[in-house]
Amino acid sequence: AGDTSLSRIEVQHHHAHVASCLADNGLDQEVLGVVWDGTGYGPDGTIWGGEFLIATLADYERFAYLRTFPLPGSPKAVREPRLTALGLLHEAGVEPSVTLRAAFTDRELAMFHTMLKRNLNCPRTSSTGRLFDAVAALIGLCTHNRFEGEAAMKLEFALPKEPSNEHYTCPEGSPLDWVPLIRELMADVELGVDCDRISVRFHNAMVNLVVKIAMQADRRAVALTGGCFQNRYLLEQSILRLRESGFEPLWHRQVPPNDGGLALGQACVAAYQIQRV
Numbered sequence: 001a002g003d004t005s006l007s008r009i010e011v012q013h014h015h016a017h018v019a020s021c022l023a024d025n026g027l028d029q030e031v032l033g034v035v036w037d038g039t040g041y042g043p044d045g046t047i048w049g050g051e052f053l054i055a056t057l058a059d060y061e062r063f064a065y066l067r068t069f070p071l072p073g074s075p076k077a078v079r080e081p082r083l084t085a086l087g088l089l090h091e092a093g094v095e096p097s098v099t100l101r102a103a104f105t106d107r108e109l110a111m112f113h114t115m116l117k118r119n120l121n122c123p124r125t126s127s128t129g130r131l132f133d134a135v136a137a138l139i140g141l142c143t144h145n146r147f148e149g150e151a152a153m154k155l156e157f158a159l160p161k162e163p164s165n166e167h168y169t170c171p172e173g174s175p176l177d178w179v180p181l182i183r184e185l186m187a188d189v190e191l192g193v194d195c196d197r198i199s200v201r202f203h204n205a206m207v208n209l210v211v212k213i214a215m216q217a218d219r220r221a222v223a224l225t226g227g228c229f230q231n232r233y234l235l236e237q238s239i240l241r242l243r244e245s246g247f248e249p250l251w252h253r254q255v256p257p258n259d260g261g262l263a264l265g266q267a268c269v270a271a272y273q274i275q276r277v
Contacts, residue, residue: 009269009270009273009274011265011266011269011270012040012042012043012060013040013041013048013262014033014035014037014040014042014048014049014051014053014060014226015053015055015059015060015265015269016262016265016266016269017033017035017037017040017225017226017257017261017262017265018031018033018035018053018055018060018223018225018265019055019057019264019265019266019268019269020225020252020255020257020261020262020264020265020268021033021223021224021225021250021251021252021257021261021265022057022223022250022265022268023255023264023265023268024252024253024254024255024261024264025223025250025253027221027250028056028057029056029221030054030055030056030219030221031054031055031056031219031221031222031223031250032052032053032054032055032063032213032214032217032219032221032222032223033051033052033053033054033055033060033222033223033225034051034052034210034213034214034222034223034224034225034226034229034238035048035049035051035052035053035225035226036049036050036051036128036129036225036226036227036228036229037049037127037128037129037226037227037228037258037259038078038127038129038130038133038148038149038227038228039078039125039127039129039130042126046068046123046124046125046126047071047074047123047124047125047126047127048065048125048126048127049066049125049126049127049128049129049130049226050065050066050126050127050128050131050176051064051065051126052064052065052213052217054217054219055223057268057269057272058269058272058273058276063213063216063217064174064175064176064213064216064217065126065175065176066126066127066128066131066171066175066176066178067091067126067171067173067175067176067177067178067179068091068124068125068126068175069087069088069090069091069092069124069125069130070087070090070091070116070119070122070123070124070125071083071084071087071122071123071124071125071130072086072087072090072112072115072116072121072122073112073115073121073122074121074122074123077130078130078133078145079144079145080143080144080145081133081134081136081137081142081143081144081145081151082100082103082104082137082143082144083112084130084133084134084137085100085133085134085135085137085138086100086104086112086113086116087116087122087134088131088134088138088182089138089182089186090113090116091179092179092182092183093179094182094183094186096109097138097186097189097190099138099139099140099189100137100138103137103143126175128206128226128228129149129152129226129227129228131178132151132152132155132228132231133145133151133152135155135185135198135199135202136151136152136154136155137151138182138185138186138189139155139158139185139189139195139198139199140195141154141155141158141195142154142155149227149230152228152231155199155202156199156203156231156232156233156234158195158196158198158199159196159199159200159203159233160196160197160199160200164197164200164201164204165204166197166200166201166204167200167201167204167205167207167208168180168181168184168185168201168202168204168205169181169184169205170205170208170209170212171205171209172212176209176213181202181205184201185198185201185202188201203231203233203234203237204237206234207234207237207238207241208241210222210224210238210241210242211238211241211242211245211247214242214245214247215245220246220247220248221247221248221250222242222247222248222249222250223250223251224238224239224249224250224251224252224257225251225252225257225261226257226258227257227258227259229251229252229257230256230257230258235251239251
């Protein structure tokens, strides 16, 4: 656009996700957008991804978000969930378990601890996708991604076949503090609790968070969008729990919730802004 006479309309990444979900449902109204993905640049200079937005096609307001944590060696941490897990534990003030330590050499551990301590090449993120990656690494399911989303997929696939209402402490506060959840999870790791029970407790805590913030935001319609909602359990349980609590959940049916549906949202926001001129 800078080299032509075309005008440029900037659309924030996570706002576009909400707009995409609205368009997919044929709606133009205010919603609470639960936008959970791996990476999206935030206007505050951090990497967003654990967002709750009060949004319309015209605009958005960041209502709540997950507590940020450092990503040592980013973007390497995106490819190596072991690094995401290390950053998460550093933020929580928790020592790495034997399981996580086994994924590093002593030299690597020393180097990354130094990076975290000095805040060198450690951008901060609120990303739910990175949180899922970190949990997968913490319980030994995946320390290196061979393809995008592998760690989160393995965490989903580790869910038990039988339903369970077990859950860790739901993040709360402003920003939403996941540290108590991670401390409980690490205690289970130390006790040798099976991965399926840890996975379902984590998933259920995140579903509880969706409902908790929906109640606080007091918006009837709740749009579930972003790559994390490719997780079938997370999506279906969020829909079920929201309906039980009197909300109207919206989700993707014709376009994907991940970045594959982003262009639609960008186009809808841009079209809305052009019409207002």
